[in-house]
Amino acid sequence: MLYNIGTAIILEGIILKMKAVITVTGRDSVGIISLVSTECAASNANILEISQTVLSEYFAMIMLVDVENLKIPFIEFADRLTELGRARNLDIHVMHEDIFNSMHRI
Numbered sequence: 335m336l337y338n339i340g341t342a343i344i345l346e347g348i349i350l351k352m353k354a355v356i357t358v359t360g361r362d363s364v365g366i367i368s369l370v371s372t373e374c375a376a377s378n379a380n381i382l383e384i385s386q387t388v389l390s391e392y393f394a395m396i397m398l399v400d401v402e403n404l405k406i407p408f409i410e411f412a413d414r415l416t417e418l419g420r421a422r423n424l425d426i427h428v429m430h431e432d433i434f435n436s437m438h439r440i
Contacts, residue, residue: 352402353382353431356415360424362393369422370397373415378405393424398431 358370367386374381379399386395404411412428419426 352400352408354379354399354401354408354412355429355431356395356397356399357427357429358386358393358395358397358419358424360393360419360422362388362391363422366393366422366424367395369418370395370415370426373418374399376405377411377414378403379411401430 356370356374358366360366367384371381374397379401380403381397381399383398384395385397386393388394401408401411406414408430415426415428418424
């Protein structure tokens with residue numbers, strides 16, 4: 335049996351870690367990684383992996399974060415990051431890892 339309890343999923347009595355993929359794109363500027371990582375820390379999302387690059391004046395980053403112990407609901411976490419991005423003219427998207435994987439499976 336599958337149960338969803340907040341940000342964790344229990345499958346046959348085993349608690350599965352909840353992860354999210356955060357993508358950030360836009361014009362490069364000072365403090366983008368700090369902006370996102372500060373919000374992750376404030377919400378208790380642990381950054382597991384991060385990859386970023388700058389192509390000419392464009393910034394691109396993808397992060398894998400553990401959201402199992404978020405202090406706030408997942409949707410609020412995603413909305414906060416999206417709004418932070420809008421304020422800095424960045425596209426920030428937060429997606430549960432399972433949805434991300436499903437979208438990229440053929």
